[in-house]
Amino acid sequence: xxxxxxxxxxxxxxxxxxxxxxxxxxxxxxxxxxxxxxxxxxxxxxxxxxxxxxxxxxxxxxxxxxxxxxxxxxxxxxxxxxxxxxxxxxxxxxxxxxxxxxxxxxxxxxxxxxxxxxxxxxxxxxxxxxxxxxxxxxxxxxxxxxxxxxxxxxxxxxxxxxxxxx
Numbered sequence: 001x002x003x004x005x006x007x008x009x010x011x012x013x014x015x016x017x018x019x020x021x022x023x024x025x026x027x028x029x030x031x032x033x034x035x036x037x038x039x040x041x042x043x044x045x046x047x048x049x050x051x052x053x054x055x056x057x058x059x060x061x062x063x064x065x066x067x068x069x070x071x072x073x074x075x076x077x078x079x080x081x082x083x084x085x086x087x088x089x090x091x092x093x094x095x096x097x098x099x100x101x102x103x104x105x106x107x108x109x110x111x112x113x114x115x116x117x118x119x120x121x122x123x124x125x126x127x128x129x130x131x132x133x134x135x136x137x138x139x140x141x142x143x144x145x146x147x148x149x150x151x152x153x154x155x156x157x158x159x160x161x162x163x164x165x166x
Contacts, residue, residue: 010048012038014059021093026056026103056106057113063090064114074115075122078134078161079154082111094151101142104150108138133161 016037020029031052035042049055074081083091097103112131122130137160141148150157160166 006048009038009040009044010058012040013045013048013055014062017055017059018093021097025100026052026097026106027100053106053109056103057110060090060107060110061114074118075130076162077158078111078130079150079157083151083154091151095149098149098151104138108135137161 013034016039017029017034020033020037024033029052031042031045034052034055035045038045045055049058073084083094094107097107111134115127115131116124118127137157138150140146141150148157
């Protein structure tokens, strides 16, 4: 019974969080807003999550489990695979949140966790080099004010990932 109640509470929190992400930038969303949206007490939030970054990570992991995910594709087409992981339901939220640096950092931490937890034939070093290339592209976009959005221009960014050229 307690497990069902925990699942129900998490689902309410996820639904409330999703609604907030659709209308407000992640960095401005507070725990109180999340709790109010989910119709729970603030302390109940902390029973399930350490902070809003933990909520973001668990929410994205929950979304990933609801989609087909081929771990080999991510190494060949990382940005397209990220878009597929987050399916059509989540993609509008990613686009809306794409200018929020806190959201992007939390999202790419989720990608790093996904790659590192993945049980495949890649060595840890291979995985770290892969993550480094993704991070390098994101830094290149941010630091040089490139007009590319990882949540929209994923086909082009996959080309940059493979070739190392603009």
